[in-house]
Amino acid sequence: MAKEGEGEAPLRRLRLLSLHLDPSSSSSYGGSLALVPCGGGGGGAAARRRRPSAVSVAELTEYMRGRHRGIQMRVFEFFASRPELATPVEVATAEHREICMRQLSALVREAGIRPLSLMDDDPSAYFAVLEAAGGVDISLGVKLGVQYSLWGGTVINLGTEKHREKYFDGIDNLDYPGCFAMTELHHGSNVQGLQTTATFDPLTDEFIIDTPNDGAIKWWIGNAAVHGKFATVFAKLILPLQEEAGGSADMGVHAFIVPIRDLKTHAVLPGIEIHDCGHKIGLNGVDNGALRFRSVRIPRDNLLNRFGDLSKDGKYTSPLPTVNKRFAATLGELVGGRVGIAYTSVSVLKVAVTIATRYSLLRHQFGPPKEPEVSILDYQSHQHKLMPMLASTYAFHFTTLYLVDKYSEMKKSHDDDVVADVHALSAGLKAYVTSYTAKSLSVCREACGGHGYAAVNRFGILRNDHDIFQTFEGDNTVLLQQVAADLLKQYKEKFKGGTLTVTWNYLRESMASYLSQPNPVTTRWEGTDHLRDPNFQLDAFRYRTSRLLQSVAVRIRKHTKTLGGFGAWNRCLNHLLTLAESHIESVILAKFIDAVQRCPDENTRGVLKLLCDLYALDRIWKDIGTYRNVDYVAPNKAKAIHKLTEYLSFQVRGFARELVDAFDLPDLVTRAPIGMQSEAYSQYTQYIGF
């Protein structure tokens, strides 16, 4: 039946297209659209908004690819050649953990990938491997991240040369599987509230690690339940005071290397109690455990001492003056984890959008009387669900590539401005992208109806695995507050005449333009040229951000007088979160516009421009209340934006197949029978046994 339909599909598409493009019928999209030329000639604005006539998947893929496709293909080809390493669709937790460890071990020892060396030499190559591993199984990506970004990352970034010498190779070749033991039962986001203690014993030159109460049990520690030999344990460094007997000083949270299992026998070491955190919503390939320490002694050398050191005679020294600065420096070094999560989250989104788009093109349901059924992606409601999502995926793709580059630059230059930029941007993008992906996975499942509910078609596994991306390495609500706090800091500095870091630079101009009222003429402009002008779009995003920033600064100042700093912040919390999201969206749009403008091929650029416009206008429409409330757009313009958004979704739908093909995901990564490039239904019936 699909076959009968397929032969007629191009004709039907053409007919439907012509209906949409008929000038007499397009009037509902606003008169201005009738003026859009359908191709050919003209420079400047007209060329910019010319409707692209075709797109080459090869050109688009070439432009999209990161620098490290080679190493990703190495990973994919290795796993394609080793089907026995594939994770089954249904798998019990215990078995999944073993498969995941075998996958990681094979990647390192058989495929010869050395993630820690990559991270050290070229972080962007490391992130490419992390993404590819996540494509094989998100659990594998996370297991790799625990071993290298977290356990390896703490040793390299918080330790000194002696630690590197002792542990680097063992971590890199997996002889030393390890954990990152920060979170406790009672403390996740509030890391400064951790209660585990590391008390220095000058008599033996050791630290004694203790879990003072149930709330301080280390919880959710990846690699701890089964495989870990070591853990980087975050604990308050307690120094006995020499002057008065019995007294002690709390030097704040530090990181310590604690062996947890015997290197040979793998027996849990004395004083350590480990329990299995058990079955999770997803990521069951990763063995999370809970650890309690009872007077566990470690050598003084196991303090990761880059930002704070202790001499044999109990003298504490640090290159940084205060507990808070040391804490910030310690956590600051962990920012790579967030970069990796944002990057991997985008690749999860690509998989979901690809499956949902391909199936929606394949699936035909209902149609005009006595005519063949139409593809469900021809329904306006379905375009509305998936096309702005496809546009966002492209937007996030370019922005996370930019973040990875910035991160690499930071690791080389250590320039203060770049450091500040990467910290806020990685926090904001991690939060924004993972929240978006999480929501989209549900939308994609629903868009694929019943067949989307088969586990083999991936949405459930992707959603369950990805879900915690919103929480780990910084709860999204907390991370957005860090972005807002950074914006407020920059805002204050601006008024002190200081400079802004690069990403924030736009605030300088737009804050000035904000102080004037919106121009009553331009607020009514509704022409397509104007709405698709990147200057209008960027101005709209930045105006909103600037306005939110200025108004929240005033509100916080006012409330601080009566509620104190904490109370005032809380009173404005929703406002602050909106500000942070608005800022991140401004950054994403700017990066997307850059990517469009840099694209050398004209047709490719045309399609990217279509996506970029859809991203921008869809976001403006979603927040149209805000724009209307401040009269930044008049009612007629709001209506025009809405209509153009629907029309752009329709146009993007015309290139939907090519746009997902250009993500260049191998079948090994897509996997879903309904998401295959061809013969999807028959792959599905065969899978079921027909």
Added chain:
Amino acid sequence: MAKEGEGEAPLRRLRLLSLHLDPSSSSSYGGSLALVPCGGGGGGAAARRRRPSAVSVAELTEYMRGRHRGIQMRVFEFFASRPELATPVEVATAEHREICMRQLSALVREAGIRPLSLMDDDPSAYFAVLEAAGGVDISLGVKLGVQYSLWGGTVINLGTEKHREKYFDGIDNLDYPGCFAMTELHHGSNVQGLQTTATFDPLTDEFIIDTPNDGAIKWWIGNAAVHGKFATVFAKLILPLQEEAGGSADMGVHAFIVPIRDLKTHAVLPGIEIHDCGHKIGLNGVDNGALRFRSVRIPRDNLLNRFGDLSKDGKYTSPLPTVNKRFAATLGELVGGRVGIAYTSVSVLKVAVTIATRYSLLRHQFGPPKEPEVSILDYQSHQHKLMPMLASTYAFHFTTLYLVDKYSEMKKSHDDDVVADVHALSAGLKAYVTSYTAKSLSVCREACGGHGYAAVNRFGILRNDHDIFQTFEGDNTVLLQQVAADLLKQYKEKFKGGTLTVTWNYLRESMASYLSQPNPVTTRWEGTDHLRDPNFQLDAFRYRTSRLLQSVAVRIRKHTKTLGGFGAWNRCLNHLLTLAESHIESVILAKFIDAVQRCPDENTRGVLKLLCDLYALDRIWKDIGTYRNVDYVAPNKAKAIHKLTEYLSFQVRGFARELVDAFDLPDLVTRAPIGMQSEAYSQYTQYIGF
């Protein structure tokens, strides 16, 4: 550590409360709020908006309870006494299916619940059992629904006395487990497009059931993979035409009882091929299968012949004149399934909101400098996530109870108006509530951070099981279109002078008021009395619905000229979906307001009023762009609505514990260690093994 905090919690709450209520600090909520009296005296408007001082969980529970709490307690007590029947947190598909069948069998044969008899005698008692079974395991609820609502429902509602006599008892006592075989690989929503055929053979007085191609394989059929003995198969009735040799007539989709497995040996019967649909995202306690028929012969009597019958000599008769009317009548009888889904979805939402609220009260993180940490539910952002959701849960509770009553009334009276009402309302509520619950389950997980990710804490299982509620028994996007179509029909009838069905009645008044422009004075009113006046709230909801209805009617009329009916509908599809949602929200608000006003206890009524106001204003704020675009609210009023929403969320937070306790969920249903009423952390550590 939690214990230390707990002692101080009430004092801290009081201090925080007093900060919020300090008139000098409350000015950010708009001057009007400072006028709200904090208790005592006064009638009329002042009494209506008086802040309730306390709430009795017992009073609230008493008022909330449906009529059938007794039978629900019987179900809960039965399963509480039989812990070996509980579904483990991690369970393989094959085992889960067996557990689920054992649960159903025990419920029927040991606890003595007879669902089909209940459905027949008092549908609302049947729905109460369905809800309770879903509380034990959603798979059990769905398995029960497949057996009774679907398989049993078709026999009772589409068959005649002869079918009832032959099958009723066997279905009720589970001797005859059965399936509902409607969906095919290529056709789900478009039931009229089904391709399975039932060809009458006058020589043997039989029907021959055939699957003509792969696309017609019956797919996702619950109970088919393992347990089913029978299936109600939906197929096109094909009549050989007597006058001309070889010709045949397609009489449209009819339902047939087809035995699929031997009653004694359980062997699959000849000509039938069954494959397992395999692992699903959730509901793995239900065994979905795919069926192919190859010339399977069934007696003529197996046609479920209430709406169309065939005599031995091949004469087709029907009480209904056309194929479309017969089709509508057939599907119309299945509306009970949607009622059950909406009802069960609300109970899933209650479980999630309860766990998330209790944990958020328990969890303390960050706080003012040198002060104890605060409950995360004291954060404005967290109140924003959970309190409008709590209000919506109450709103849905009252509305679905109303729907169940209406359904029971319909089954008794068969009054045409009630039938039309129940059809559109069940479609709309099923779609609206299940979409809302699906989104909320993700929000609740995220609100509980890492501990929300432990499978034992339920959000993953609830989300995975509930997910398909958005798709089965009518895809939500399709159901909302039915609501929109019904509204348009009523709209046309209004202009022909006809009457409107009960639920739609409000359109009469508000369409009239819509024709005039919004009053420029009231659009600026921002006083709390006004915003909390149910008349204002209802008017706002209904104004929006009326306006959307009127404008989409005009647009469809216009586009039909150029695009035809199908094209015009598609061109307005997003608009139509918004209209349907808006209408459903209007109905929900009206039912909630009724429930508040009927509540006899003053304090209980006060708290319900708080929730109802939050529900109404939060919805208005979420769609503020629409209201602003038509100048129904002025900017100052929009701002006041936003501020009042935040303030009401804060007030509801003060009763959050009591409000979730009033759902009266037994621990058997809540189950999550972090969602227990007390000692949650220690239940959690014990579960892990400490």
